[in-house]
Amino acid sequence: MKESTRHPLDQLRDIHRLMERTSRFIGLSGLSGVGAGCFALAGAVLAQWYLLAGGLASYGHSLYHWPATVHPWGWSPEVFFTLDACFILAGALSSGIYFTTRRAQRKGQAIWDALTQRLLLNLAIPLLAGGIFCLALFYHGIPGLVAPTTLIFYGLALINGSKYTLNELYYLGLCELVLGSVGLFFIGSGLLLWTLGFGVLHIGYGVFMYRKYERNPSSP
Amino acid sequence: MKEIISHLRKAFDHRVRLGVMSILMVNDWVDFTTLRDNLEVSDGNLASHLKALEKEGYTELQKQFIDRRPNTSYRATAKGRAAFLDHLNYLEKIINMQKEQTD
Numbered sequence: 001m002k003e004s005t006r007h008p009l010d011q012l013r014d015i016h017r018l019m020e021r022t023s024r025f026i027g028l029s030g031l032s033g034v035g036a037g038c039f040a041l042a043g044a045v046l047a048q049w050y051l052l053a054g055g056l057a058s059y060g061h062s063l064y065h066w067p068a069t070v071h072p073w074g075w076s077p078e079v080f081f082t083l084d085a086c087f088i089l090a091g092a093l094s095s096g097i098y099f100t101t102r103r104a105q106r107k108g109q110a111i112w113d114a115l116t117q118r119l120l121l122n123l124a125i126p127l128l129a130g131g132i133f134c135l136a137l138f139y140h141g142i143p144g145l146v147a148p149t150t151l152i153f154y155g156l157a158l159i160n161g162s163k164y165t166l167n168e169l170y171y172l173g174l175c176e177l178v179l180g181s182v183g184l185f186f187i188g189s190g191l192l193l194w195t196l197g198f199g200v201l202h203i204g205y206g207v208f209m210y211r212k213y214e215r216n217p218s219s220p
Numbered sequence: 221m222k223e224i225i226s227h228l229r230k231a232f233d234h235r236v237r238l239g240v241m242s243i244l245m246v247n248d249w250v251d252f253t254t255l256r257d258n259l260e261v262s263d264g265n266l267a268s269h270l271k272a273l274e275k276e277g278y279t280e281l282q283k284q285f286i287d288r289r290p291n292t293s294y295r296a297t298a299k300g301r302a303a304f305l306d307h308l309n310y311l312e313k314i315i316n317m318q319k320e321q322t323d
Contacts, residue, residue, distance in 0.1 A: 008318075014239065019246045022250070022254070
C-alpha cells in the first residue's frame, strides 16, 4: 500500500482520475445530443413550413411586425412558435433523460447525485435568464431577435456548465455563441442559423462524443 | 529541507490518504460515504486515514444531521492544499529526474 513503492506516474494518474470523477458529471450520453438535434431539425422544418404557408418567409426582415393577415392554419405566430418550442424542448429533454439514464444504468452509475444537480443548476441559470429575455422580446414586439437570442443564451449556459462536465461542452457553447452573434445582424437568416446551431451542431457533437467515449466500453 | 520532504511523503505515502486529498482538492465539503465509494475502501480503513490527515491539520470536518442521521463532511484546509501541491511538485521532480537518467 505504500505509495513510495509505486511509480509517481501511476500516482499522478490516480490523482487525476479521482479529481475528474468526483468533480465532473461524465454520464451525459452523446446519443442524447443526436436526439435533441433531430427534434430541433423537425421543429425547424415545422417552423419553415408555417412561415412559407403564411407568406411570412421574409418575416425576419421586419423586426417589429408580424403581417396583420390571419395565417391559413388559423394559429397566430405567437401560439404556433410557443407550441413548436414546447415540442422541441419536450423532445430534447426526454431524449436526453432517456439516453443518459440508459447509459448510467448499463454502467451501474448513480444518475441523480450532487454532480448532476450542480451541472443542471449551472445550465439552468443562463437558460432561465435567456427565456425571460425572449419573452421580453415577444412582449416588446421584436420577434426577429428571438432565434439568435436563444442561441446566445444557450451557448452561455453550455460554457457555464462545462466546468462541471466534459470539457468538449465548452467548445459547443462557443460555436452556439458565434452563430447567435452572427444571427443578431442577419435577422433573415435567423431560422437557418438556429437550425445549424440546435440541429446540425447537436448531432455532430453527439456523434463525436459517442464515438470518443461510448463506443469503446473501457473509456469513462 | 530533507526532513520536510520525508515528512510530506509520510503524510501522503498511502493510496487512501492521497486519494482523499485528491478528491478534497477539487470539491468543497465531501461526505464520508462519497469518499468511501470513490476510494473503494472499508469504513474503518477510511476513518483511520481521515483521522491521520486531520491530525496533520490537512483536513477539517463538520458534523450535521441529514434526515435525522449523522453525516460527517470533510474539507481540505489551506495547509492541506499547500502540502498537497508540494507533494505534486515532488512527484513531478522525481519523474523529471527519472527522465533525465534515461535520456
